[in-house]
Amino acid sequence: MGFFKDFHEQGKFIKSINASFLVLIPKKGGAEDLKDFRPISLVGSLYKLLAKVLTNRLKKVMGKIVSNSQNAFVEGRQILDASLIANEAIHSIQKSGGGGVLCKLDIEKAYDHVNWSFLLWLMEKMGFGTKWISWIQWCIGTVSFSVLINGTPTGFFQSSRGLRQGDPLSPYLFVIVMEALSCLLKKAKEGGFLLGWRLCGRGGAGVEITHLLFADDTLVFCEPSIDQVSHLSWLLMWFEAMSGLKVNLDKSEIIAVGRVENVEELALEFGCKVSKLPSSYLGLPLGARFKEVAIWDGVEERLRKRLSFWKRQYISKGGRMTLIRSTLSSMPIYCMSLFHMPRSVSLRLEWIQRDFLWGGGALERKPHLVDWSIVCLDKRKGGLGVRNLALLNKALLCKWS
Template sequence: MANEALDSRLKDNIPGLLLKMDIEKAFDHVNWDFLMEVMSKMGFGHRWINRMKWCCSTATFLILINGSPSGLFRSSRGLRQGDPLFPYLFLFAMEALSQLLSCARNGGFISGFRVGGRGREGLIVSHLLFADDTLIFCDADANQLQYLSWTFMWFEAISGLKVNLSKMEAILVGEGIPMETLASVLGCKIGSLPTSYLGLPLGAPYKATRVWDTMEERFKKRVCARLEKIQRDFLWGGGALENKPHLVSWKVICAAKKDGGLGIRNLATFKKALLGKWLWRFANENESLWKQIISSKYDLQEGGWCSKGARDRHGVGVWKAIRNGWENFRSHSRFIVGDGTRVKMGAEAWEENEVGGSWGLRFTRHLNDWEVGEVESLLSKLHPLTIRRGANDSLRWKENKNETFSVKSYYSSFSRAFKPSFPARTIWMPWVPIRTNFFGWEAAWCRLLTIDRLKRFGLEHPQQVINDLLNPTGQNLRIREDSQGTYVEGIKEEVVLSPAHALSLIAAGEVVVPTMNETPCVH
């Protein structure tokens, strides 16, 4: 949200100020009476308010003097850090500051940044709060800064929370304004773009390398490739990251165990699944501020389920990357028609309902004889599709039984096309050692390191070493070669509840090593 608001201001080419605010000893100075009054204004009952006041006021403290606890006393204000309840109470206190800033914006004392595009009026964003981390957007005007200083004084008087002006930063958005004069109004420091907010870059190009140097969460394609290489080397190198032959393709390994893989997540695919959560939230969270900002800037598609696509240089790359996944996301969802105001007939997949009104079609002209059949076909399709008055249209997720989006189900949908016939239950047995299971998995894919395969990799080993390599369980496995190729002879008899049990079921006599393909050789 902060990046979108800042981007809009820069594109409008209007100078402005970005204020990064800090609260001095935030939890320690909260006035209890003020906090209880805020809770009362928010609609909490007297019984609940009294309980919260009891939680705040009954704690006692000891001071260590020369290593000995002494001086038992009670506090008269503040919230204890580390208590799981008090961060939420602190948010109630900061809500008062948010309301004061909103009143200042509505009264015209501060302007905020206009977020919008393509000729629309836009949405005014004056501040963003996350706990005590606060951003304030205003014009580069000394009068507005003076109003803000008064607002901070009023907030301190009623809540006990003081704005730490020595740590506060005033950052110029745009050019041509002397910052020294403006910063002196508040007595704060002067900052510059790009900066950071909540640990993320703010005001920098989305693809700029320098701003992501300290961030490990931002995975580029080449970073994903490098991390996957580390995973592959770890898997095939026995945990030592050695450069050993990779016997099975990474695509197969990332498939689910029931589909012949190892269930390791593909990082690039997992990223797409995580971004899908924001598309689901956009379609369902109509009152969220972040959705209002995105909607105001990019405009909405018909129905309001997603924003329109961004133009070349319009907007910030974060939402562009999320928006690019809409078409694939849409293919895994369906619409439930309520009053029909958000679902376009003929363009969306409607879901049949059993209750509702009836269709009364009105044509702009009389039908020709050859059109009667087509109209009858249309009516037959419309008959089960009904309108439920008073109910809203909704988006449902196809991949879950409860029809609610989950990252897990979306990730699974990406690998659904990979469905070989694989004896997963035969291989992955809980009573068999995992090393034996893994050996059986390799055998099922015909990827054992036989003599001809070792030669193909340019490795020359004595016969005994090869036997040890093929035989991690200590059972009798034999190698024989003929004109047709190399074979691994397995155990014929079935030994129940032993490591050889899995191998006997997998080998079933002989496991042939054919050409390199992606089809299991055991069924």
């Protein structure tokens, strides 16, 4: 408690407390290039306690300082909101017979490039007090790093920008920085430089949408005109100059929605590649039909991939039952929370679970000793407590009705 009291009064702590070890985590299998690795900071427990206390206080005001376009790390908002709004916007444009373009932006090394001076200035403009800003400045400015090479630390060095992945404060501070992009897009809309999409409602009253954010995952809705895309390109350059966050055009995409004939020309102006619907956003299908079976191909593939790691091992029936309840029946939940699961898909996924349970882990077609409807019953009713995917899907979709 003395440590917290001293920091509250003086706004400082011993710099060695803020030392971190850097570990490189591969983003994908077979990673060789430096860009294929993600640096994760191993932060000391004492600093983590302090950062967690500050984070818990920061959480309470995030909803007041962050616009409705941002759906990450704000109480009462969730990742599904962004995906649902994006899909509804696309379906509305397609139904109206109009056209528009959707820009999927990828922020390059997002956390690593944050400009500290800009972050602190932004916090001041948002109304944070001098003491709060000095606390944050000390927390991010006294960081020292040591790279772990084969588990052994090397010498320490300091950074002049960026936020640590592993620091409890980092996600919230990053969202504050991304709020500047949201404000720029709003100002561009008010000035007529970026018109966005106008979506018609049932009562005739429409709503305008220009962008959606989930941390650094950004969607920008534009009209299919060279001027609009050019204005967006200039806006992103200004944002990079202020915040240090650069859009990676090699990974960014421009997608035509509805009747758009000049998408190649727009992509050339923006400097990114052309993609098409259906695409994906936040790990969910984007622009796919609500009841399309192809939506679930990725889910089934992930289930079979997970099982491929288990089928080489001997696992008892009790162990297989535990894996089904804890892992296999949970993997489709994210997609089931937004999309209706066709009966053919639910039957396929249930067959995978049945074969794993009765086939000795090798996915062999062996006799199923008990009807699956009984297996899905509660344990108090004689079942094994496995989730019924079709019923679970209906329950998850009820929250949108």
